[in-house]
Amino acid sequence: MVPDPGFGSPPDDDPPPAADGAGAERSNPFARHVSRVLDRFDDLWLFASVPLFAAVLEFEKVRRALGPTGHGFSINLEFTFPTPLVTLWQLADPPEPPAVTTRSGYGEPFGGGPGEPEPTGGSTGSFGSTGAGGTDVTIETAVGTVEMPLEALSMGMLGWIGLAIVAYVTLSGILMAAYVGGIDRRLRGEPIAVGACVATYAPRYILYNLVVAGAFLLVFPLFVLAPPLILLAIPVIIALSYVFYPVPFLFVAADASLLEAFRRSADLTTAGGQVLSFGLWHLVAAVAASLMLSLLVSAGGAGFLLALCVSAPLSLVLTAATVSFFREEIEDEGTASTDGFGDDSAAEADDYGWVAD
Numbered sequence: 001m002v003p004d005p006g007f008g009s010p011p012d013d014d015p016p017p018a019a020d021g022a023g024a025e026r027s028n029p030f031a032r033h034v035s036r037v038l039d040r041f042d043d044l045w046l047f048a049s050v051p052l053f054a055a056v057l058e059f060e061k062v063r064r065a066l067g068p069t070g071h072g073f074s075i076n077l078e079f080t081f082p083t084p085l086v087t088l089w090q091l092a093d094p095p096e097p098p099a100v101t102t103r104s105g106y107g108e109p110f111g112g113g114p115g116e117p118e119p120t121g122g123s124t125g126s127f128g129s130t131g132a133g134g135t136d137v138t139i140e141t142a143v144g145t146v147e148m149p150l151e152a153l154s155m156g157m158l159g160w161i162g163l164a165i166v167a168y169v170t171l172s173g174i175l176m177a178a179y180v181g182g183i184d185r186r187l188r189g190e191p192i193a194v195g196a197c198v199a200t201y202a203p204r205y206i207l208y209n210l211v212v213a214g215a216f217l218l219v220f221p222l223f224v225l226a227p228p229l230i231l232l233a234i235p236v237i238i239a240l241s242y243v244f245y246p247v248p249f250l251f252v253a254a255d256a257s258l259l260e261a262f263r264r265s266a267d268l269t270t271a272g273g274q275v276l277s278f279g280l281w282h283l284v285a286a287v288a289a290s291l292m293l294s295l296l297v298s299a300g301g302a303g304f305l306l307a308l309c310v311s312a313p314l315s316l317v318l319t320a321a322t323v324s325f326f327r328e329e330i331e332d333e334g335t336a337s338t339d340g341f342g343d344d345s346a347a348e349a350d351d352y353g354w355v356a357d
Helices: 019-027 029-039 041-056 059-066 155-187 194-225 229-243 247-253 258-270 273-297 301-338
Strands: 126-129 135-140 145-149
Touching: 029 041, 029 273, 029 301, 041 059, 041 155, 041 301, 059 301, 155 194, 155 247, 155 301, 194 229, 194 247, 194 258, 229 258, 247 258, 247 301, 258 273, 273 301
Parallel strands: none
Antiparallel strands: 126 135, 135 145
16 A cells, blocks of 8 residues: 655655645655655665775874874864765864974074974965965875975976876765675665675776866965965855765766766756755765764774764764765655656655655
């Protein structure tokens, strides 16, 4: 027997909710899809190893989390929309290491005298003035931090950086294709089929990563030359993050090409509704998770290990819930476009086994 949840309301494979709770369930798509993912966690738990190992491979951040802290607790409130691969380091930053006292050319230690400023640690993509009036560029990699004057960047060095970026986005694209595609297949009760997922989706994820990296490289010189522009760019970055957050999920949920995914993403997000609600609830969940995880990471080695173990399944649930949500959104679009009311196939189960009216 098929329950009648009302127009535009997707059915649920869970026991039918009470009549007075149906509207509340539909009004919070994030909670509904998180609940569905948790019900199927036995089929998905193996994917938690992906965000776990991705976090461990950030050797520099792991070293800082396990080492002595120089600035006490590092509290993070990360306002993030859904991304294909959430790791611990997207939700928490390890504390800065203790400041190292260095000596100037005159033999006096920096920060040693009263009123003298203490040296500060750098971060990914940070920049500042050098003692000679130039600009320092700090690049944080998985194995360490590299700091150099901007004028020291040669064409050969830029070429190596470019090759490193291409290699990174390629490997990242392959991993995302297997991860997101595999989650989608398991939610539909199919084998993971890593090879098929990589062959189908990896080119799109690689192109997507190249677009994101290219956009960053285009605006980075402006931020170096005029740092105040960073503050002005924050609202633009937030807006673009929202408008295009569905893109990497539409590769799988809608089997969309790169351009089609960007177009459909803009259509979905600017229309508001369930897509806006899901994104905002994900943002709230990310803020709460980042607060908890940053406190654990700042608590030393034991806290870091606990944060690592907590963040892996949490990351999996966030990604799987987003995949489930967009799969349902695309199927609802298809049902509406065909006007299938009363059609013989209207009561058939969809890819996830949910019965649609």
